[in-house]
Amino acid sequence: MIAGLAMLLAVLLALGLLTGAAGFGVPDATILWQLRLPRTALAALVGAGLGLSGAVLQGALRNPLADPGLLGIGGCASLGAVAAFYWGISAAFAPALPLAGLAGAALGSAALLAMAGRAPAGPSLILAGVALSALAAALLAMALALAPNPFALAEITFWLMGGLADRSLLHLALAAPPIALGCALLLRLGGRLDALALGEEVAASLGAPAGRTLLLAAVGVALVVGAGTAVAGGIGFVGLVVPHLLRPALGERPGAILAPSLLAGAALLLAADLLARSLPLLLPLSAEPPLGVLTALLGAPFLVRIARRMAA
């Protein structure tokens, strides 16, 4: 399964480097290095982080509907990035955008853990996350309503839809270290998540207390989702959908789907981004559909299917 996913990922990476606005084929060096490589690598990195985050959060909260967006960390990263747009910092200093996104995610995670109390149990953490999401969404709406000029409004709105067009090597350099660090942390949580499957008391008696597991998961997800949102905008459903795609084939043990979720998340977002890039070549579209819109369009019907299967 891992080997199959890795092969799929390799094929998609190659396709990602060969497909673009200039059509299909080996591009010249400038396009390859300045456009296709950052875009393809970012799609793989962000998707890997989102897929792994979804698998870890579902395991840590013992809830098949958990998703990085649920805890408000993505919303806070968006808010940080939008603040950089709002005050025009991102226009003056390009790295300000991803840095502000990371800062937003870090602040959001700190607020989340503070709101959930010292020993964050599952339900209180989810409630605090929902509250944080609502707060971030309200502040985002306020930023839109009070936007200094129509251009800022358009820029913010478009960025919120999520996408990887026109990202540079600088974006890649800024996002890669936190995502890699976060993934390394999250991949080590397999045993702790397995222990939690039988409840918090059993986990504690096995020497893996739930509070510490949730703290480690929150730190890892903040790094991965903060950096991912900062460079790619709001991309939903990948973290939610990927673990559900894998469970029928790999079983439901939480630790068994971590590494596969990382690979499958990367493959899924690469495929979605390839679709976004090739749609203008195939259909009479004036521009690419936003990546976040595409993942939501593909993810929403899938979520309905999961809900119906769970009810059965």
Added chain:
Amino acid sequence: MIASGTIKLALPLVALAGRPVLRDIDVAFAPGQLAALIGPNGAGKTTLLRALAGLLPGTPPRDPKRLAYVPQGARSAWGMTVGQVAALGRIPHGDQREAPVARALAACGIVGLREARIDRISGGQARRAMLARAFATEPEMFLLDEPTADLDPAAAHAIMALLRDTARAGAGVVVVVHALDLARLYADRLLLLVDGRITADGPPDTVLPRAAAAFGLPWGIDPAPRLLPPGAAAPA
């Protein structure tokens, strides 16, 4: 000299949410014995077991390699296989050895269910899978909260017999039971809990007569209820 594997607990007072739940607890549990905690609902049996497991604030932490705790009605959040659930018992050791898991499944009589999903088997089988998880740790002490609840008499007797044999083999077993007939038949030692205090502690024959008043039954309890040992024919 205290035998290796003995666990001791001394707690003057345990309060949960401001309400005193345990008082004047000073007990020790030795290996090689099956001890049963009995008492009315709300007497503090589960709290005492959690305190023994080191799961209450202020209780001494226990080595997860040497002590296995199975809470009441433990369920799996995910549809893992019975084998995967049993293998969780190796987490404290940080290894993935097959032999202890295989031995645990065999001891609990569920080798054939290894690949079955825990959420697709009967309640009694799932109970055995949770026990197998504890057995896979190969601890010195088992703390089990109502392992026989909701089970039919045959399954309940089978599990109590398994626990008695485990104690005979050298491990310590502390078990919360509601069925006094099971406690009388299988336990070496009974502890009667009333309002958070241990009011009687000793062999079943000395403790059971005092249980009637504790349970507040107007008609009392037959101190020596007639039981059919497994395999015996019903009296004519």
